[in-house]
Amino acid sequence: DSGVTQTPKHLITATGQRVTLRCSPRSGDLSVYWYQQSLDQGLQFLIQYYNGEERAKGNILERFSAQQFPDLHSELNLSSLELGDSALYFCASSVEAPGQIISGAVWYGYTFGSGTRLTVV
Amino acid sequence: GESVGLHLPTLSVQEGDNSIINCAYSNSASDYFIWYKQESGKGPQFIIDIRSNMDKRQGQRVTVLLNKTVKHLSLQIAATQPGDSAVYFCAENSNTGKLIFGQGTTLQVKP
Numbered sequence: 001d002s003g004v005t006q007t008p009k010h011l012i013t014a015t016g017q018r019v020t021l022r023c024s025p026r027s028g029d030l031s032v033y034w035y036q037q038s039l040d041q042g043l044q045f046l047i048q049y050y051n052g053e054e055r056a057k058g059n060i061l062e063r064f065s066a067q068q069f070p071d072l073h074s075e076l077n078l079s080s081l082e083l084g085d086s087a088l089y090f091c092a093s094s095v096e097a098p099g100q101i102i103s104g105a106v107w108y109g110y111t112f113g114s115g116t117r118l119t120v121v
Numbered sequence: 122g123e124s125v126g127l128h129l130p131t132l133s134v135q136e137g138d139n140s141i142i143n144c145a146y147s148n149s150a151s152d153y154f155i156w157y158k159q160e161s162g163k164g165p166q167f168i169i170d171i172r173s174n175m176d177k178r179q180g181q182r183v184t185v186l187l188n189k190t191v192k193h194l195s196l197q198i199a200a201t202q203p204g205d206s207a208v209y210f211c212a213e214n215s216n217t218g219k220l221i222f223g224q225g226t227t228l229q230v231k232p
Contacts, residue, residue: 002164002166033220042210042222042223042224042225043210043222045219045221048219056219090164092164109220110220112164112166113164114162114163114164115164
């Protein structure tokens with residue numbers, strides 16, 4: 001168990017629908033990142049939140065949105081779903097914005113959750 | 122734009138042999154690199170990291186080599202085991218606030 005919790009693990013929905021994916025970061029982590037992984041594809045960065053505020057945006061569609069709540073959990077909302085949105089969606093968390101000193105060394109790494117597999121039919 | 126790429130999409134090795142997975146990066150400003158392992162149905166797991174002021178770092182059965190001159194990163198796995206079968210990603214950080222991941226290399230270990 002990485003400490004990052006994602007729910008649900010699997011989701012099957014129809015085109016045109018809207019879904020919400022949830023992520024609880026590792027205890028103490030302030031940053032949450034969302035990544036999309038399609039079949040045979042690498043990890044595509046979608047968006048980052050830090051302590052409740054949007055910090056960075058990647059290749060996130062306008063149909064997608066996210067937020068981070070005061071308790072630091074995050075939700076990724078996907079609307080007007082299309083077949084091509086079928087993918088694994090990963091959440092990752094890190095202790096801080098990049099550059100924080102951990103045990104005397106700078107730590108930039110992320111801890112990933114086990115992902116939500118979304119299937120749009 | 123920034124990119125991190127892997128040279129080989131699939132690597133097949135015999136159990137017990139050493140494995141070498143390569144990665145090229147394009148951003149010379151990147152100062153931190155990580156290798157992740159992703160097993161089927163799971164999220165990426167941290168394996169080892171290296172900072173740009175180092176050329177080599179060793180972990181348990183794994184070694185990462187960094188060649189800044191040619192912007193090349195490699196992951197060496199000693200005495201490869203069936204449990205090492207997975208997709209391996211390299212990732213770089215260039216102080217932009219996010220890690221940039223390569224496409225991934227599938228490592229297949231033959232018994």
